Amino acid sequence: MSGLDKTIHEPARLRILTILSGVDVADFSFLLETLGLTKGNLSSHMDRLEKAGYVDVRKSFKGKLPHTEFRLTPPGHEALASYWDDLDAIRALQDTHSAARNGRAAGPDAST
Amino acid sequence: MGTCDMSNLKPEASDPREIAKWAERYARSRTIPFLVQWVFITTLVVVLGALSQGAIMAWKTGHSGLQWTCILAIAVFTLTLLWFSIAKGGRRQVWHISQWVYGREGYASPRGRRDADKRAKRMTWLLPVGLGLGIYHLIGLVFVGLGHLDMRYLQPFSALYMVPFLAMMILSQRLGLWAWIWPVLYAVHAVLLFVGAPIDFPGFLRYLDIIIPVFGYGFLSMIVGHFYSRYAFRRLRSLARVGLEDVLVETGEE
DSSP: OTTSOHHHHSHHHHHHHHHHHHEEEEEHHHHHHHHOOOHHHHHHHHHHHHHTTSEEEEEEEETTEEEEEEEEOHHHHHHHHHHHHHHHHHHHHHHHHHHHHHHHHHOTTTTO | OOOOOGGGGSOOSSOTTHHHHHHHHHHHTOOHHHHHHHHHHHHHHHHHHHHHHHHHHHHHHTOHHHHHHHHHHHHHHHHHHHHHHHSHHHHHHHHHHHHHHHGGGOOEEETTHHHHHHHHHHOTTHHHHHHHHHHHHHHHHHHHHHTSSOGGGHHHHHHHHHHHHHHHHHHHHTOOGGGGHHHHHHHHHHHHHHTTOSOOOOGGGGGHHHHIIIIIHHHHHHHHHHHHHHHHHHHHHHHHHTTHHHHHHHTTOO
């Protein structure tokens, strides 16, 4: 388990990165509305992802209103792809173990 | 090093990677900015057409005051159309109206859009091709006026330029599948008119033979895109929120 990136493994952050991997840019309101998080919760997740270098943050003003856009960085893309690979490998391993356990539990006559 | 929470390893009803697919589908089908542009440009083109007719009628009846008023108004509306199509101010207005329509939903742009915008800036041939579209249709109208081209064949004549032009725009802007409705219907309409299918309008309504494919099919494709974006957004939201409810309860969030 130590191979999995803990920054990404948190469910909300995993979803944020997955959404950002499907788009070029998304703003704060879009992520808020899609995920149903509170502003404070989303802000803290975005800070964490920005500090990890996975997300690029661009702040601007649209008229008088502040506007924050997020974009997945190349290291963010790599980290997410690597996370999915690791997760798939672990799940495959779990499936193999489960199949072996079930085979033992059923006994030698199970196939007949 | 502490171990990770195992809850993310549980098999889920759908692969979380589906979230990325639906986010992309949603971003590619956000058509409100196109619809805003479409409404504005169509309104201006209709106003310009009415003013042109007004100027011709005033000239024929000898009302020079009305004629010059119409010509002045044509100049003003043409400049407005150019400002809206080219200037940054026009793009800003489209952004503000779109954001107002989308409300709390926020903004997401499709992957590759930035590259497409950069490429569009480098495409020096885009302006001549766009101007060529206008000139080509003007030639078609002149042919109709001179009696060299039957009004029935104006739309098929237009399709020879319009269909490749639309296809090129869709590919260069990386628009969603919805956008292909416009050139496909345009081409089908042209073929049907050319082979003599009874889909043409009679008498003074014959201008609809060209107006409906130009504006109607464009509007239809954007509306289809918009409704698809509503569906994609609902799918995206439901997929993205699966498994988050438990986390929010644990952390005291609502």
